[in-house]
Amino acid sequence: MKVFNKVWIAGLLTLALAVPCFAAKIVVEGSTTVLPIAQKAAEVFMNANPDADISVRGGGSGVGIASLIDGSCDVADASRAIKEAEVDKAVSNGRTPKANVIAMDGICVIVNPSNKIDALSRGQVKDIFTGKISSWSQLGGPDEKIVVISRDSSSGTFEAFGELVLKGDKVRADALLQASNQAVSSSVARTPGAVGYVGLGYVSNDVKVLVIDGVKPSKETVLTFAYPVGRPLFMYTDGAPKGLAKEFIDFILSAEGQNIVEEEGFVGLK
Amino acid sequence: MLKLFATIVLIGFLALSLGIQPSCAGEIDILLRKLVDKGVLTPGEAQQIGTETKEQVKVEMAQGKYSSVPAWVQNMKMKGDFRLRYQLDHAAGSTSRVYRHRERIRLRLGVESKVNDKILVGVGLATGLNDGSTDASRSTNASLENGFSKKVISLDYAFAQYMPASGVTLVGGKFKNPLWEPGDLIWDTDINPEGAALQLTRKLGSGVEGFLNAGILVLDELSTSNRDPMLSVLQAGAKIGLGESVSLKGAFSYYNAAKAKGLKLDGTTGTNTNTGTAGGNALVYNYSTLTPAVELKVKEPLKALGIDLPMLAVFGEYVNNPLVENSGNGYMVGMKFGADKIGKWGDWQFAYNYAQLEKDAILDILPDSDRVGGKTGVRAHEAILQFGLGKNTQLSVDYYYGWTIAAKHAAAHVAQVDWNVKF
Numbered sequence: 001m002k003v004f005n006k007v008w009i010a011g012l013l014t015l016a017l018a019v020p021c022f023a024a025k026i027v028v029e030g031s032t033t034v035l036p037i038a039q040k041a042a043e044v045f046m047n048a049n050p051d052a053d054i055s056v057r058g059g060g061s062g063v064g065i066a067s068l069i070d071g072s073c074d075v076a077d078a079s080r081a082i083k084e085a086e087v088d089k090a091v092s093n094g095r096t097p098k099a100n101v102i103a104m105d106g107i108c109v110i111v112n113p114s115n116k117i118d119a120l121s122r123g124q125v126k127d128i129f130t131g132k133i134s135s136w137s138q139l140g141g142p143d144e145k146i147v148v149i150s151r152d153s154s155s156g157t158f159e160a161f162g163e164l165v166l167k168g169d170k171v172r173a174d175a176l177l178q179a180s181n182q183a184v185s186s187s188v189a190r191t192p193g194a195v196g197y198v199g200l201g202y203v204s205n206d207v208k209v210l211v212i213d214g215v216k217p218s219k220e221t222v223l224t225f226a227y228p229v230g231r232p233l234f235m236y237t238d239g240a241p242k243g244l245a246k247e248f249i250d251f252i253l254s255a256e257g258q259n260i261v262e263e264e265g266f267v268g269l270k
Numbered sequence: 271m272l273k274l275f276a277t278i279v280l281i282g283f284l285a286l287s288l289g290i291q292p293s294c295a296g297e298i299d300i301l302l303r304k305l306v307d308k309g310v311l312t313p314g315e316a317q318q319i320g321t322e323t324k325e326q327v328k329v330e331m332a333q334g335k336y337s338s339v340p341a342w343v344q345n346m347k348m349k350g351d352f353r354l355r356y357q358l359d360h361a362a363g364s365t366s367r368v369y370r371h372r373e374r375i376r377l378r379l380g381v382e383s384k385v386n387d388k389i390l391v392g393v394g395l396a397t398g399l400n401d402g403s404t405d406a407s408r409s410t411n412a413s414l415e416n417g418f419s420k421k422v423i424s425l426d427y428a429f430a431q432y433m434p435a436s437g438v439t440l441v442g443g444k445f446k447n448p449l450w451e452p453g454d455l456i457w458d459t460d461i462n463p464e465g466a467a468l469q470l471t472r473k474l475g476s477g478v479e480g481f482l483n484a485g486i487l488v489l490d491e492l493s494t495s496n497r498d499p500m501l502s503v504l505q506a507g508a509k510i511g512l513g514e515s516v517s518l519k520g521a522f523s524y525y526n527a528a529k530a531k532g533l534k535l536d537g538t539t540g541t542n543t544n545t546g547t548a549g550g551n552a553l554v555y556n557y558s559t560l561t562p563a564v565e566l567k568v569k570e571p572l573k574a575l576g577i578d579l580p581m582l583a584v585f586g587e588y589v590n591n592p593l594v595e596n597s598g599n600g601y602m603v604g605m606k607f608g609a610d611k612i613g614k615w616g617d618w619q620f621a622y623n624y625a626q627l628e629k630d631a632i633l634d635i636l637p638d639s640d641r642v643g644g645k646t647g648v649r650a651h652e653a654i655l656q657f658g659l660g661k662n663t664q665l666s667v668d669y670y671y672g673w674t675i676a677a678k679h680a681a682a683h684v685a686q687v688d689w690n691v692k693f
Contacts (some may be wrong), residue, residue: 057476059476061427070436070437071436072436081321081324081325081328082325082328084328084332087328087329087332088332090329090332091329091332091333094387096329096333097325097329098326098329099321099322099325099326100326101317101318101321101322104314104317152514152516154515173576173578174573174574174576177514179514188573189299223312223313223314224306224313225303225313232317232318232321234325238300267314268314269312269314269315269317269318270312270314270315
């Protein structure tokens with residue numbers, strides 16, 4: 001009987017020690033565009049919910065979706081919609097990717113502030129990025145070589161820009177590739193003749209935002225479909241979000257969460 | 271809130287009533303815009319509902335694709351390839367100027383079926399001999415000869431694979447080689463080892479993926495002894511992403527064939543130290559090989575110069591068998607550049623390697639059968655040019671120039687021109 005009691009007490013102690021290990025934890029991974037929203041939201045959420053453990057990391061939309069498919073993350077941040085091939089792979093792996101739109105963004109075409117060009121059509125932007133137009137003089141500007149700055153191919157911003165503007169054509173081979181929106185913005189700011197593209201949240205006074213097809217990117221023009229290079233930002237889950245993932249996404253969609261979205265420079269849904 | 275809920279139900283009903291087709295996406299957009307115009311939805315809510323509905327349609331279409339055919343068909347994948355080869359041989363040591371011309375084919379057919387979420391079974395058939403000769407494990411060629419004779423089809427692989435968790439794979443049977451090697455210094459790529467293996471992969475951090483492979487591979491079964499020779503293998507490695515375009519992959523492998531001594535293995539080229547014909551060609555040593563290997567790959571290495579070169583890779587591998595006093599080392603160095611994979615017309619890749627394999631560095635039943643007859647105790651250059659002829663079809667030219675270390679000036683030449691078709 002004594003042995004039984006000892007085993008029972010030991011079991012209870014083990015359980016007591018193990019309980020903290022079962023505190024809710026999720027991994028959020030993916031788009032570098034969505035990263036600042038996810039990081040800030042996780043920080044505020046965990047301050048209000050000390051038991052919650054939300055690990056947030058970047059890597060790019062493709063990386064996040066791949067991790068969701070192989071089960072190594074709970075929430076995949078993406079600045080582009082999931083591709084059909086990714087959906088097929090997810091479904092064949094027994095997963096059901098559920099899109100949760102958490103914000104909107106406009107992809108802004110930016111140039112160096114010294115540039116006299118104010119507006120372009122989507123066709124002209126495409127010709128610049130694919131190499132058909134290589135001098136600003138072909139667009140009514142000075143005889144200056146266009147320096148094309150793009151995001152790297154793992155970026156969701158790159159994918160969305162390719163779909164909405166380049167229509168599947170390739171970015172010119174001599175484009176300078178940058179790993180983040182901030183790096184694109186900085187490069188354009190210090191390079192006369194440069195052109196690049198960044199999310200609305202990364203526009204600063206150091207660069208000039210171009211009007212595209214007669215529409216300037218803003219919260220209103222993105223939400224009302226008027227700006228042609230707008231896109232949703234996603235948090236994908238495997239099936240409808242549940243547990244801590246649901247609480248976290250619900251928080252981002254709440255008034256407080258949407259304020260964070262706006263503070264980070266993106267377009268809230270409310 | 272009730273209004274928003276009712277709208278979501280309405281949109282969902284509309285999507286379902288339209289048969290969940292992509293073409294309904296435009297109609298949903300129109301409806302959402304009307305609802306925004308009438309003040310029922312905010313623009314943000316409309317974007318959220320519209321986008322999530324379209325994404326749901328994509329997933330449901332994919333699920334429909336997978337559920338519209340019988341389960342056993344859904345879970346089965348077939349693949350195969352056919353190769354037509356012209357080969358020119360000049361054997362090592364031959365003083366004759368006569369070259370051998372060989373016309374050969376290779377056919378491989380494979381089926382894989384998922385039994386459930388965690389178990390997969392694979393079966394493959396291929397041309398090639400199963401007679402215990404040097405080529406039996408290392409070649410899938412069937413020569414065009416003997417008055418239109420039928421060709422032998424053999425069991426190339428048959429395995430069951432269990433995946434209890436993400437990144438954990440157990441496989442048993444006769445299976446595709448689970449070990450990573452940047453070249454073919456140790457393993458002929460046609461060898462499908464037999465036994466059991468464990469494969470582990472795990473993300474170790476941003477851009478770093480580690481892998482661990484372990485296996486017990488059966489070299490032979492002896493009817494008169496309980497000391498069956500086995501090859502134990504353990505390989506640990508990692509792939510490290512160094513920025514957007516550079517990756518480094520490396521592994522350290524340990525092979526142990528502790529019960530090989532005193533045996534003559536099927537498929538031997540007779541180049542490991544042995545007791546000679548009078549002694550039954552029995553192996554004099556055991557084989558316990560230590561092997562580090564590394565490959566550095568760069569995507570678009572000449573982009574800064576405006577040159578469109580998709581990939582450049584360099585690699586090296588070293589082997590050492592500490593159980594022998596002499597002739598227990600080997601190495602291969604090589605490089606390749608061009609397309610990473612040949613997928614369409616015009617894709618090309620050139621590869622070159624130089625290998626030295628001393629006679630007792632590894633078991634002589636393992637190395638590339640085309641490199642000086644698959645022997646150990648050799649040095650050889652190999653150059654390969656592959657060119658894409660279209661989707662799933664390519665032309666390749668492979669040239670070996672090698673010699674045995676003991677007879678440096680008696681070189682062997684092998685040239686192969688292949689037309690490959692995958693299906």
